[in-house]
Amino acid sequence: MSLTLTERFLRGLELSPERPAVRIGPDVVTYREAHETALRWAGSLIADGAPRAVGVLASKSATSYVGLLAVLYAGATVVPLLPNFPAALTRWMIKLAGVDTLIVDERGLAVLPEVVDQETAVRVLDTGGFSDRFPTIPVTSHPEIAAPVQVSPSDRAYILFTSGSTGIPKGVPISHGSFTHYFDLLDKRCDFGPDDVISQTFDLNFDCGIHVVFSAWGAGATVQAVPPSAYRDLPAFLAEHGITVWYSTPSGIWMAREMGGLEKGALGGLRWSFFAGEALRCQDAADWQAAAPGAKVENLYGPTELTITVCWHRWSGEESERRGVNGTVPIGRVHEAHDFRLVTEQGQQSSVEGELWVSGPQMATGYLDPADDEGRFVALDGRRWYRTGDRVRARPDGELVYIGRLDSQVKVHGWRVELAEVDHVVRECDGVRDAVTVTRPAPHGTELVVFYTGDEVPETVLADGVRAVLPDSVLPRRYVHLVGFPLNSNRKVDRLALQEQAAELTD
Structure with missing residues (x-):
């Protein structure tokens, strides 16, 4: 049965009239x-x-x-x-x-x-x-x-x-109809009920926050706000508040890991875990699954213009690793009733790899300012499509794998460099936990700077690893060790902050 957002709350009201709809600190x-x-x-x-x-x-x-x-x-x-x-x-x-x-x-x-x-x-x-x-x-x-x-x-x-x-x-x-389609599909896939408590790590201006609210309210479940301090001892916080469904950006995984919260079985009360907003690394998914062995772990993908998320892949261990690229988890298939196409830089449709275009009932009609539509919302073959700006690879079975942003593919000394590939190679170096590569201007054009977490590793070791995929002329100029990455208000890695930091580095 298709329900509007308000009808979802009314269903929750019928199921759980005296149960908490939302808990924020001491407020219920x-x-x-x-x-x-x-x-x-x-x-x-x-x-x-x-x-x-x-x-x-x-x-x-x-x-x-x-x-x-x-x-x-x-x-x-x-x-x-x-x-x-x-x-x-x-x-x-x-x-x-x-x-x-x-x-x-x-x-x-x-x-x-x-x-x-x-x-x-x-x-x-x-x-x-x-x-x-x-x-x-x-x-x-x-x-x-x-x-x-x-x-x-x-x-x-x-x-x-x-x-x-x-x-x-x-x-x-975003229309009521787009939300209705999204939550209809979610209800078919997930068995949320009144006894569930769903984590809210997001602010309400972030579309993932809307997912949490109305997936909970449609089931008579409780929305539980998660403050940043909860990561100091995430297992204890989840146990204290009875959280059964977790949802965050992948950055939440390394935050929990840094505080020792991903020991085997430490998150045993979770039934579901969802991650969205950034590429999900296979190692992170595996570590989270080990900590939450009873949970179904899903990687969700989708820009705001396609209503929260429009693809999903359920983590299946080695099989998911085999299907991934650059050490990241596949994003899965587009939601039913949607079509997609992969378009090359030359504007040709590809069956293998290209920019992901999507059309279907979750797509926004356009931006508030129609001038912003140019280059994003495209009319083709009698349909309107949204260009995601993401490079995606299609497997023979139709499942999609995220490669990187189009704007993360840069040219250094005329050489085309995929930043996600550099990230992946650096992560493979012993002692490195995670890595983010950014660009900075230089007198000779553009150069790369790598920020990484984990153990502090000699630059020569990191450079040798990157040299396996890049020629010497475009090797990163600097490798900077950080205790943790800066996060923006949505708790994604703040790449703009890292770019600013890279620009201020002295050689």
């Missing part, structure tokens, strides 16, 4: 409490005039979760915003998304004076008694509506913003 909100509060807030939004896009400017708090539910109950579009983002960037997102109403928590309220300017007029839903500080929408003490507003599949559910690696993030509107 039951399904019934979230439902009743969301009805009041949604009714207040509607009474003030039918809202179209409502921003939720909040940290990982109870307000953020109830707020997004209230916006959906009101039939409006959720625009998740983070208080720790630069104020100018948040202001730009508000304007681009057409937000004129905000739901805020204490941290959101604290930064709001920096966000609002003379050209950014917003009203704030008065959920906490701050009517004297900003134009507000009062919240009544009783529900203004009896049930969520009905929506159509083409209506916008969320507006998410890309990470902005090119400088200015792109707004991606």
